[in-house]
Amino acid sequence: MEPTNDRDPNYFHQVVDCQWACPAHTDVPGYIRLIAQGRFDDAYLLNRSANVFPGILGRVCDRPCEPACRRNRVDGTPVAICRLKRVAADLSGDVTDRLPTAPETKNGKRVALVGAGPASLAVANDLLPLGYDVTIFEKYDRAGGLMRVNIPEFRLPGEVLDFETQCIIDMGATIHYNSPVESMRELLAQGFDAVFVGAGAPKGKELELPGRHDDTTGRIHIGIEWLKSVAFGHIESIGERVLIIGVGNTAMDCCRTSRRLGGTDVRVMARRPRDFFKASPWELEDAEEEDIDITVNHAPKRFVIEDGKLVGMEFDIVEWDEGARHSTVVDTVTIACDDVILAIGQENAFDWVERDLGIEFGEWETPVLDETTLQSTLPQVFFGGDAAFGPKNIIWAVAQAHQAAISIHQFCQGRDVTDRLPDTMTLESQKMGMAQWSYHNDYNPSPRQQMHHVELTQRFAALDLEVELGFDAEQTAREVQRCLNCDVQTTFKANLCIECDACIDICPVRCLTITANGDEEDLRSRLNAPSVNPDQAIYVSAALPQTGRVMVKDENVCVHCGLCAQRCPTAAWDMEKFELDIPYAADFDLLSKTRSDTLTRS
Amino acid sequence: MKSPTKPIIPLAVLPKNELGLTVRDYEGAMSTLCAGCGHDSVTAAITQMFFEISMPPRDIVKLSGIGCSSKTPTYFVRGAHGFNSAHGRMAPIATGANAANRELTMIGISGDGDSLSIGMGHLAHLMRRNVNMLYVLENNGVYGLTKGQFSASADIGSRSKRGVANVVAPIDPILLGLSMGATFLARSFSGDKAQLIPLLKAGVAHRGLAIIDVISPCVTFNDHEGSTKSYRFMREHEIKEIETDFVPWEQEIAMPRSKDDAKEITMHDGSTVRFRSVPEGYDPRDRQKVEDYIREHRERGEVATGLLYLNEDSIEVHELNNTPDVALAKVPFEKLCPGSAVLAKIQESFR
Numbered sequence A: 001m002e003p004t005n006d007r008d009p010n011y012f013h014q015v016v017d018c019q020w021a022c023p024a025h026t027d028v029p030g031y032i033r034l035i036a037q038g039r040f041d042d043a044y045l046l047n048r049s050a051n052v053f054p055g056i057l058g059r060v061c062d063r064p065c066e067p068a069c070r071r072n073r074v075d076g077t078p079v080a081i082c083r084l085k086r087v088a089a090d091l092s093g094d095v096t097d098r099l100p101t102a103p104e105t106k107n108g109k110r111v112a113l114v115g116a117g118p119a120s121l122a123v124a125n126d127l128l129p130l131g132y133d134v135t136i137f138e139k140y141d142r143a144g145g146l147m148r149v150n151i152p153e154f155r156l157p158g159e160v161l162d163f164e165t166q167c168i169i170d171m172g173a174t175i176h177y178n179s180p181v182e183s184m185r186e187l188l189a190q191g192f193d194a195v196f197v198g199a200g201a202p203k204g205k206e207l208e209l210p211g212r213h214d215d216t217t218g219r220i221h222i223g224i225e226w227l228k229s230v231a232f233g234h235i236e237s238i239g240e241r242v243l244i245i246g247v248g249n250t251a252m253d254c255c256r257t258s259r260r261l262g263g264t265d266v267r268v269m270a271r272r273p274r275d276f277f278k279a280s281p282w283e284l285e286d287a288e289e290e291d292i293d294i295t296v297n298h299a300p301k302r303f304v305i306e307d308g309k310l311v312g313m314e315f316d317i318v319e320w321d322e323g324a325r326h327s328t329v330v331d332t333v334t335i336a337c338d339d340v341i342l343a344i345g346q347e348n349a350f351d352w353v354e355r356d357l358g359i360e361f362g363e364w365e366t367p368v369l370d371e372t373t374l375q376s377t378l379p380q381v382f383f384g385g386d387a388a389f390g391p392k393n394i395i396w397a398v399a400q401a402h403q404a405a406i407s408i409h410q411f412c413q414g415r416d417v418t419d420r421l422p423d424t425m426t427l428e429s430q431k432m433g434m435a436q437w438s439y440h441n442d443y444n445p446s447p448r449q450q451m452h453h454v455e456l457t458q459r460f461a462a463l464d465l466e467v468e469l470g471f472d473a474e475q476t477a478r479e480v481q482r483c484l485n486c487d488v489q490t491t492f493k494a495n496l497c498i499e500c501d502a503c504i505d506i507c508p509v510r511c512l513t514i515t516a517n518g519d520e521e522d523l524r525s526r527l528n529a530p531s532v533n534p535d536q537a538i539y540v541s542a543a544l545p546q547t548g549r550v551m552v553k554d555e556n557v558c559v560h561c562g563l564c565a566q567r568c569p570t571a572a573w574d575m576e577k578f579e580l581d582i583p584y585a586a587d588f589d590l591l592s593k594t595r596s597d598t599l600t601r602s
Numbered sequence B: 001m002k003s004p005t006k007p008i009i010p011l012a013v014l015p016k017n018e019l020g021l022t023v024r025d026y027e028g029a030m031s032t033l034c035a036g037c038g039h040d041s042v043t044a045a046i047t048q049m050f051f052e053i054s055m056p057p058r059d060i061v062k063l064s065g066i067g068c069s070s071k072t073p074t075y076f077v078r079g080a081h082g083f084n085s086a087h088g089r090m091a092p093i094a095t096g097a098n099a100a101n102r103e104l105t106m107i108g109i110s111g112d113g114d115s116l117s118i119g120m121g122h123l124a125h126l127m128r129r130n131v132n133m134l135y136v137l138e139n140n141g142v143y144g145l146t147k148g149q150f151s152a153s154a155d156i157g158s159r160s161k162r163g164v165a166n167v168v169a170p171i172d173p174i175l176l177g178l179s180m181g182a183t184f185l186a187r188s189f190s191g192d193k194a195q196l197i198p199l200l201k202a203g204v205a206h207r208g209l210a211i212i213d214v215i216s217p218c219v220t221f222n223d224h225e226g227s228t229k230s231y232r233f234m235r236e237h238e239i240k241e242i243e244t245d246f247v248p249w250e251q252e253i254a255m256p257r258s259k260d261d262a263k264e265i266t267m268h269d270g271s272t273v274r275f276r277s278v279p280e281g282y283d284p285r286d287r288q289k290v291e292d293y294i295r296e297h298r299e300r301g302e303v304a305t306g307l308l309y310l311n312e313d314s315i316e317v318h319e320l321n322n323t324p325d326v327a328l329a330k331v332p333f334e335k336l337c338p339g340s341a342v343l344a345k346i347q348e349s350f351r
């Protein structure tokens, strides 16, 4: 193989599994180390610079980082990355004077944002400090989007949401509540320099089965509408026997909310077997802990209505083939119930965007967009969040918002929106002395810390009682040490190597090999520890001076313990901290440097 | 400064041997040698070798004298028995230990100073007696532990770190062994585990004394320009004309002889040493040829490595002395030491 180009920021970025998996590329090991040092304000701000809503995401993020975390490959469970984010938010002091601010003098450009969900707010967060005049139009009387009206307060307390949404609005956005945009044409006519559509995917999917419209008592609900009514206080109770149709994350919020509104026999009805559920495993666990029954292999057939009143639902009991692609009906049952909640998905709704404006739509009512710039076919209109590519999650909304903000900035400054800055990196040696590193390189065998929950007996006392209690000091102290510091990279200088094998012999996971060069498949077959993960790169050095062989490192298993660098007599190995510099809107404009200057990193 | 530890990482990928142990179970304490010391590589090779042959740690005895090399038994097979003797005195201790319990597998680690300076007299007798053990001589041409004075294996002309050339003739442990009647003589290099590990296995299988002279650079005091025991010198001057595989008895059937095998020597337990290549006219059983070969290379400044000499008819110390098959340590005390009355009777028979 050719020598690995580890000067390409993407190479080391991929080694930091969590950061790579995070759509917003949050510097996870960086903030975990700050927490370990008790620097909670800094940990909060480091988070915020990438993901904008640390307190919110520290509770409800979909956390793609955790399945990716290297620790899974070491002891089977990831670092509790999300919970630690919450620690940073819970324990940080008053950071308001370190948040970005908008300049007194504006830059003369006006941008309209449709919706006040996470996507729009994150765009505002990036554009306000650059002097933009930002106007937000929101359908409801409060900000936060689905985070506010759908995610229940027992998972995400209102105060957390208030703080993190309000600090953006307070930077100087003009926000019009109760102001649904009903015509894109009219909005465009107001002469904004750019429009960002962060309107989400607000329509709950229907389930057209016999009997759907025959109930006259209003006991068949659409999940996201129902949750919204609960959030607004319009619905305060539900029947005792509740069936939830669907098994995604919305279903989980519906069933748990039902338990709090009077449901005693709450069942989630799934068509497919458990391995194929859309809901995150931790949401399923939390629901089951609350005595909610999850029934598999039941396909809804019809609503059973008697005298215009819902009395139950009929299901086909099905068996699936392997891979759960084809099913056969083996039986039919009727399950009695008082209410049915349909939680089978969301859709975009762009009935307010006239089709003759030049904004093209593709299949499924989604706008035609450039995937990087998020620009629509009408140049001054940009999309982001659930409105862009259909329902996803908060962290994706934020990631897209950063990109959209860059595009809007480029567009308003008369520059090419496709002109993007590349990611850059810095590497800095962590050596402090003989066998001394500026990071905790010891492997800590602690198991993952379990989150404590409010007792079941007290949990349902109030709808807004947060269930998760957060980590205490001891749990935090243990959990931070589980992080393997994947950003402290092993870097190699082939010209210094004398091939003494010291690093090979010391590596606790045998991930280093000195061998004759070959193609990738061949090299992978000759490593000291079997190569089991083709998704992680193998590092290949230049030819070594004495024998012409190469140093090969399987990035998959390295635990970043630094022992190779410690045992190397010539300092051919070093442990260098990798810091990724992701360009945001502010970085496209040398005149404004509000973002990075306020940050002190570890 | 906190001394580093090598953590146990519960990765699933580490292979297990016949005893269900991983290579990590054959490790010892963390090495305190200089980073990059050749001795650490030899330790790693020994660890790997014991793992691969699935030797139960409790059946192993580790012995050594004094020196950086002699410190290394601490760094492998933590579950084994061990004795760290006085400088140069490993041989007599080993002889005693082997006399007491012939059932254990003995491995001795020594240095060129420990074996060829202060301990050479003992080594010569260990060779003569053919004590059944593997003797690894970690040869770096200096007294590493006492900061790099030339040892008895330093070549004439080899320069010290301060630039002074050695003027005294070296002792070559292989040539010494040939004249002392040693039965297994090999040379290797710490930087070449692919060669070293099979040699170590053959050494364990050999009945009698197996000497492996391992050139093992002292990275701190003898790895500079002008040294003849440096990593670079070895990489440039090592001659590997003799290449061997070790085939344990159980695998004998599974591994048919290839047509490239130049020679094959069967060991007492049925395992074989297969010479994949030997120089034209070379016979590892012929003392004279072996000596000529080594001398020729030495004169050219080359270091010949591999299994250089093997006596398949080796008779080890217990056979020479006609001791019982069972370990003396297991013979009941009354039988082993039958008392003064019996002694008096024996003495009487000599009168």
Ligand SMILES: Cc1cc2nc3c(=O)[nH]c(=O)nc-3n(C[C@H](O)[C@H](O)[C@H](O)COP(=O)(O)OP(=O)(O)OC[C@H]3O[C@@H](n4cnc5c(N)ncnc54)[C@H](O)[C@@H]3O)c2cc1C
Residues within 6 Å of the ligand: A060, A061, A062, A114, A115, A116, A117, A118, A119, A120, A137, A138, A139, A140, A143, A144, A145, A146, A147, A150, A151, A179, A180, A181, A182, A198, A199, A200, A201, A202, A224, A227, A249, A250, A251, A253, A352, A384, A385, A386, A387, A391, A392, A393, A394, A395, A397
């Ligand atoms: C029940 C449920 C639970 C969820 N749980 C999680 C979770 O735990 N973690 C997670 O990461 N994600 C979760 N999600 C998904 C997440 O909430 C969304 O992906 C995210 O909120 C999308 O952000 P957005 O800004 O694109 O849109 P939204 O949050 O939907 O915000 C859009 C905003 O635009 C407003 N709006 C819409 N149309 C107009 C208009 N025409 N004029 C003016 N305003 C308008 C809406 O009122 C809303 O405030 C959940 C979703 C649901 C339904």
Ligand SMILES: Cc1ncc(C[n+]2csc(CCOP(=O)(O)OP(=O)(O)O)c2C)c(N)n1
Residues within 6 Å of the ligand: B066, B067, B068, B069, B070, B087, B110, B111, B112, B113, B114, B115, B118, B138, B140, B142, B143, B144, B145, B146, B151, B218
């Ligand atoms: C009786 C006695 N004499 C001298 C010494 C000092 N001494 C300690 S180690 C050593 C030489 C060790 O050299 P070697 O066996 O080659 O080991 P290395 O450190 O090179 O591996 C000497 C002379 C001693 N410990 N005991």
Ligand code: SF4
Residues within 6 Å of the ligand: A016, A017, A018, A019, A028, A029, A068, A069, A070, A071, A079, A081, A482, A483, A484, A485, A486, A487
């Ligand atoms: S161990 Fe730490 S740095 Fe590595 S992937 Fe997990 S959280 Fe990220």
Ligand code: SF4
Residues within 6 Å of the ligand: A490, A506, A507, A508, A509, A510, A511, A512, A553, A557, A558, A559, A560, A561, A562, A563, A564, A565
């Ligand atoms: S840091 Fe070095 S010694 Fe530690 S696991 Fe990675 S490669 Fe191995």
Ligand code: SF4
Residues within 6 Å of the ligand: B032, B033, B034, B036, B037, B038, B039, B068, B069, B140, B144, B145, B217, B218, B219, B220, B221
């Ligand atoms: S002094 Fe030399 S022999 Fe001793 S540990 Fe250091 S490098 Fe090895």
Ligand SMILES: [Mg+2]
Residues within 6 Å of the ligand: B067, B111, B112, B113, B138, B139, B140, B141, B142, B143, B144, B151
């Ligand atoms: Mg020595």
